[in-house]
Amino acid sequence: MSGWLWAFLILAGLLAAAWAFRAAGTAVTKNRPYFRDMPFTVAFGYMVAVAAVAGGLWLWFQPGAVFFRWAVQFFVAAAIAAFLFRLVGRHVGPGVTRKAFRQMPLTASFGILAILVYAILAIFAPVLAPYGQSEVVGTVNMLPGGNPATGGDPAHPLGTDQIGRDLLSRLIYGAQNTVGIAFATTCIAFFLGGSLGFLAAIIGGWFDNILARLVDVLMAIPSLIFALLLMTIASAWAGSQQWQLTLYMVFIIAVIDSTRVFRLARAVGQNIVVMDYIEAAKLRGEGLGYLIFKEVLPNATAPLLAEFGLRFCFVFLTIAALSFLGVGIQPPLADWGTMVRDLAQFINFAAFSPLAAALPLMAAGAIALLTVAVNFVVDWMLHRSSGLKD
Amino acid sequence: MAEPLLKIRNLTLEGRSDEEWTQIVNGVDLDLHKGEVLGLIGESGAGKSTIGLAAMGFTRDGVRISDGSVEFDGIDLVNARMSVKRRLLGKRIAYVAQSAAASFNPAHKLIDQHTEAPVRHDVMSRKESEADAMELYAKLRLPNPEEIGFRFPHQVSGGQLQRAMTAMAMSCRPDLIIFDEPTTALDVTTQIEVLTAIRDIVEQFGTAAIYITHDLAVVAQMADRIKVLFRGDEVEEASTREMLDTPQEDYTRSLWAVRSFERPAKPAPTADAVPVISVSGIDASYGKTQVLHDVSFDIHEARTVAVVGESGSGKSTAARCITGLLPPTNGVIRLDGRDLPLDYRKRSKEQLRQVQMIYQMADTALNPRKTIGQILGRPIEFYRDIKGRARRREVEKLLDEVELPASEYIDRLPSELSGGQKQRIGIARALAAEPRFIICDEVTSALDQLVAESILKLLARLQDERKLSYMFITHDLATVRAIADEVVVMKDGEVVEQGPKTEMFTPPHHPYTDLLLSSVPEMDPDWLNRLLDERGRENIGDAAVDKMG
Known part of the structure; x- marks a missing residue:
């Protein structure tokens, strides 16, 4: 029962916040059409986004949320990599690609970067892979991380499978x-x-x-x-x-x-x-x-x-x-x-x-x-x- | 004088293209008093539609009002709240779009769409509004006013739909209606009906209106005052009579002069001359419906035969028969006196080369992914086996011939060309085959008048130089007057009348030809009144066509 109550209270809070947000925006920006004509649903959406960010921060500091922290870290790293990749693309290469990179959203540059990495891995697999694909090289079911304290091995950074392949x-x-x-x-x-x-x-x-x-x-x-x-x-x-x-x-x-x-x-x-x-x-x-x-x-x-x-x-x-x-x-x-x-x-x-x-x-x-x-x-x-x- | 209903000052609009804002309307002023009709005319790109929408405080996506003011009855529409505008639009300001077919929601009945605004704005109850709709339908001379509202948009004809749209705009008795080219897409006989209806109702209710069009003759009938626009600038404004009699600016005069182009009729061909194309007794049908009945005409060397008729009269079908796309079920088509296989797939390359076609919509007639050089080069290579450098030289020659600078255009895509330029490429592609006979299917009807005139002149010149024969399909009698040597009038898949142009434009006519001729608007502001006096409201437009049976 208290779960329903909480949900209701949060919803009411968000609605009130949305109304206040729009009113404050209108007052601060002196009646600019952006805030003045903003539909209530849009203001509500902003507030939900704010709430989601706050919830994410709270989750980050929970000790059990390992996967969430990994996901966020990966997400940030991917965004930075995509940004850098786009930056490079904007200044290097022929005019056509430079123009394309200038108009490219971050998602697309991330996609291109990821596809490039996959392509390079696929093409140069025999050179890049430290061991053969069917080679049995170590103990079975070694955990990833490469840290002996947590059951890993620096020689197999991502661990080994059930028959000891890298x-x-x-x-x-x-x-x-x-x-x-x-x-x-x-x-x-x-x-x-x-x-x-x-x-x-x-x-x-x-x-x-x-x-x-x-x-x-x-x-x-x-x-x-x-x-x-x-x-x-x-x-x-x-x-x-x-x-x-x-x-x-x-x-x-x-x-x-x-x-x-x-x-x-x-x-x-x-x-x-x-x-x-x-x-x-x-x-x-x-x-x-x-x-x-x-x-x-x-x-x-x-x-x-x-x-x-x-x-x-x-x-x-x-x-x-x-x-x-x-x-x-x-x-x-x-x-x-x-x-x-x-x-x-x-x-x-x-x-x-x-x-x-x-x-x-x-x-x-x-x-x-x-x-x-x-x-x-x-x-x-x-x-x-x-x-x-x- | 009283304060104007609509007051636009220094209206400046910007449009976004390629991530940049460029000015498309440069500070236009406009005053409109209660009950007055203002005509806005200009070529496409003059900004007339954009101004029309801005008069409602509205801009399309990618357009913004950068400066100036729009005041409607003292309300500043540029800075008004959305909720304020919402109370005005539909109730006090209404809009009639060019294509009623595209503007009605096909999923709802006319009456449901008609009553929406009055009910929403609390002007009338649904019942009252329905009764009012029927009254308006009757005033606009729609057939079965009691019943027509309960049909879906696809169940009524184009002209009726346009009138229903006008009725809908009138539903709240607005103070201002903006008509954006409401008759441009209609046949002449339908147009005259819609024009009469619009004018009557605007006069009856004392509504102010902005009438946007590129057709001078139409605006002359409708407007009290005319404002001429050119590329976002006002050229001049005056009362209709003044503007027609004594235009001040060169640009206005050039617009007025367009319709004066007329090439002299050529002497009749000798009796023993073999026609380039001879169509005799062809019938054709789509599935089980027969659309052509015993159509015959001849086209002689270096002569133009204009095929005239309303939409659905079978003139384009006749062209499809000649090209072989729709093999006729009966009859013979001869090229230079020799029988032509009826199916284009059975024709030889040489026969295909002789008959070329220029299309109405240059947009869809040119492959958007090919450069001009490729588009023109292909027929040269295909028919004449000229390749590589020589091919490029031929393309350059062709571009010269259609008066486009070759070096500039040869590597462009069709999307980088204007409508008139695209049509020139369409002409050049037909010429590339070095044909004897070209079918021109409404080639100028999608173009502005000035551009259309230049295309007609180009076609006339090419005819003289290359001894080309044209079959010129059109519904515009001004075009016929300008370019034709002979005229074929078609109605319901049959040839109603045919003969030399001079004969066709002098009475006595077949009643249908007479109706067509009399329905073409003239540049005289009294023309519509006179015509209505002469014929009566019952004897114009679709009603008159129906009477003929």
Whole structure:
């Protein structure tokens, strides 16, 4: 009961504060329209933000809030890194990128920075990783932190897994495997879905109908379950050949995801093909290839790029999920999804040993960070392309 | 003299482009008394719509009032609280937008949208407002005034919607209405009906109005005074008669002179000449609805045939048949006396090259992601197999020909061009194929009058130089008078009348041609009155078209 009372009191306090805030703002700024015409809801929003900051400060000083402090520290570090990166970008490099960096929000520069770091890690994994990805190098289940007093070892700053492999190395190799495969899969999905979608939009008629209904059928089956089903069949075909199974997985996910790309490409394409310039090109006698790649595609890049970013995240998560379920990337190859699954039981220790719980969270965090980073960049690109249209 | 209802002093507006604020209206003064109608005219970009909105104390996103004052009945609208403005807008100041179709909410019935303002502002109860709406609908001569309000916006025609919008603006009996190009998107016969309705109702209720338009003939009918704007500056202001008879400034005179362009009619072709394009007896249909009935006309070398008619008369469909996009179900199309395959996919490259098209909306006719050099270069390469440097030289030649400095424009994107310049690129693209015959589909209707005139002159010059034949689709009879040699009048997918221009503009006419001709506004402030006296209110606009059956 007192919980309800508290909630009510806090709400009433916030409402009163919001009213006072607006009144004070109007008085102090001498009737400036910003405060004078401010809707009450906006003033309330400001007060909620203030309350949230105060609550955050209080939480920071609670001894048990280890993860919160980590998150805040990481957030601040990321913001500073993004800011510095943008600063560098504004003063170094060719004019085009410098101009782009000048108009870039902090989120986008963080996204680009994170993607760059991931790309470098993935490409130079063999050089950067201190150990091999399947090399058993130390005691099992060593905690991260590198401090012997808390059960770590300076030689393995992020600890070791359940059979004693170095987690830092496995995270770096995981970038190569998981991200590399996801990227390839997304590219195939886009090539397939994009070209078929545009073709359907241009040709129309029965061709469009058959293709669209086929895609509807594929889309009607829940994608993860469909992928699981096909992967089970594929693992029977592949037999003991691990690389074959990975190849099958790439194609299965590419085909399933290409249906979404097809939908988008078709919808965007249909809006473009009714334009007079397409009619002019048709009347000129241009072929299908020219129409798709020279007339339609350049006008569809903005939505397709945005979809590419999102689709990449989904593919990436699907691979991680399949690996987590045991049918994706096969051991001993390092993969973030598999790593989360293998270390998952440590999450139970979160209450009394945050360092132990961090073991599965590192791989999960790597997935989350990349997803967020890609979306930041995509949002910015979308914003920019829609701004250019006006 | 009494204090004006609306007093605008030194109004300065800024617009944001590329993160910078640039001035778009440079200190305009304006006075409007009760019951007076002021016409604001100018080309696009003159700032007339922006001023119209600022008169309500409103600016679009990315526009701000940087200086000056707007006083409505003693209330300072620039600095007024939002709540004060909210009490005024809709009640004492109303706005009628250019496109009623886009301004009505398609999900609500007309009457629901009509009664919203009076009920909100406590002027009338819902019941009273509904009854009042019907009365207004009747005054505006809408058919079935009792019933029409209960329809959705898509269930009434464009002209009716525009009148319903005017009725809605009148719902609270405002002191001031701002009309922003209310008839620009309408056919002439519909326009005349809307104009009559607006004028009658403004006179009856003694409402003050600002009438924004780029059409001089329209403003001459509507306004007591006219203010001419050019790029955010006032050029001059005078009473309508004074302004029409004795314009003071050069710019105003150039606006007035636009309609005087008229090329002399060419001598009739010899009897044995083979027409470049000959359309004979074509029928066409969209699905099961037949839209063209037995259409025939010939177009001879270096001559212009204007195809005239209202929207839905089938003139654009006829063009689609000739290009082969919509193969006719019946009939023959000949190019230089030889049969042309009806489907464009079956035509040879050479046949496709001979027939080119220029579109109404240059915005959608040019691929926004390609530079001018690419847009013009492609047909040159495609048809004439000219590549690389030679291709670029050809593009430069073409740009010269459409009077655009080549070095400046060749690497630009269409979005960096003005409307008139885009249309010139559209013309250049058609020329790039070196055709014999060009279809011009409403090429000037989206342009300002001065720009439109320059495009017409360009087309006329190119015709003389290259012996081009034009099929000129338009609903604007002034354009026909300017450029056509022969005229084809279409209605409901049929050719009503055709013949040389001189014949078409001298009576006797087919009744439909007569109606079209008489509906074109003239630059005489008494024109509308005279016409109404002659024909009566029952015999104009859609009503008259319907009577013809």
